[in-house]
Amino acid sequence: MSLTTYDVIRDAYDLVFANTHEKVPYVADILRKHHVKSALELGSGSGLFTIPLKQAGFDIEGLELSQEMIAFMAKKNAKLTIHHGNIQNYQLNKQFDAILMVSSILVLLDSHAAIAESLRCSYEHLVPKGILLLELPNHPVEIRASNHTQETHVSDDNATIVVIQSHATAKFWREHWYIFRQEDKTFSQETTICDELLYSPQTLQSQLHDNGFEIIGTYGDLFGKPFDENNSWRRVWLCQKK
Numbered sequence: 362m363s364l365t366t367y368d369v370i371r372d373a374y375d376l377v378f379a380n381t382h383e384k385v386p387y388v389a390d391i392l393r394k395h396h397v398k399s400a401l402e403l404g405s406g407s408g409l410f411t412i413p414l415k416q417a418g419f420d421i422e423g424l425e426l427s428q429e430m431i432a433f434m435a436k437k438n439a440k441l442t443i444h445h446g447n448i449q450n451y452q453l454n455k456q457f458d459a460i461l462m463v464s465s466i467l468v469l470l471d472s473h474a475a476i477a478e479s480l481r482c483s484y485e486h487l488v489p490k491g492i493l494l495l496e497l498p499n500h501p502v503e504i505r506a507s508n509h510t511q512e513t514h515v516s517d518d519n520a521t522i523v524v525i526q527s528h529a530t531a532k533f534w535r536e537h538w539y540i541f542r543q544e545d546k547t548f549s550q551e552t553t554i555c556d557e558l559l560y561s562p563q564t565l566q567s568q569l570h571d572n573g574f575e576i577i578g579t580y581g582d583l584f585g586k587p588f589d590e591n592n593s594w595r596r597v598w599l600c601q602k603k
């Protein structure tokens with residue numbers, strides 16, 4: 362088995378995205394508004410959405426590529442069903458009221474062709490009128506603000522230090538992660554690259570339409586702010602299976 366990007370990141374993900382819990386209430390509200398009971402999170406990672414949504418009463422499962430992330434999440438004792446698989450071509454033989462694709466997961470796929478496959482799969486896994494929640498980057502804004510910048514994240518006990526350096530290539534918004542860990546008296550250092558496809562919103566919009574989805578809401582983040590093409594960091598599309 363080849364190592365995935367997130368096999369290397371594992372626990373460092375929670376350090377870097379420590380404020381994810383703040384976005385959960387809005388997601389839960391959207392799901393409740395659409396009478397969602399069962400849900401599937403694609404790329405469920407360390408469970409930063411899946412676990413609190415389960416605790417909020419949703420019958421939620423996850424799908425995750427990285428065995429290390431699945432193992433890290435299992436340590437949280439959340440008693441969740443997490444399927445090991447690829448969002449590009451999964452087959453769970455069941456349908457859900459909603460599918461969540463948050464934290465840019467859809468553009469971790471490396472082409473629009475792969476995205477189309479994932480949308481086709483997701484259509485099959487949704488009940489009629491089911492909800493697909495997409496949280497995507499709005500790359501031009503992010504690139505304008507942070508191309509060729511670096512950021513650091515340090516755990517309270519200094520045991521984990523993460524440096525992330527970001528820049529745009531012709532095809533990807535690329536982050537180099539340098540992760541320094543200290544466990545007992547041992548030091549380790551791992552590096553990995555996270556690539557987000559510089560997707561075309563117009564192409565993705567047509568792909569959603571062609572794969573049987575209607576966009577029923579557009580927001581600028583997962584707090585419900587309106588979307589502003591020139592200033593929003595995120596593009597959130599609430600879609601419904603036609």
Ligand SMILES: C[S@@+](CC[C@H](N)C(=O)[O-])C[C@H]1O[C@@H](n2cnc3c(N)ncnc32)[C@H](O)[C@@H]1O
Nearest residue numbers: 367404405406409425426427430446447448464
């Ligand atoms: C950016 S993290 C988001 C985790 C979680 N959704 C959250 O918001 O906290 C992306 C997760 O998706 C997983 N992932 C990436 N590509 C995937 C794929 N093709 N199929 C399934 N999971 C994937 C990664 O291993 C990682 O755990």
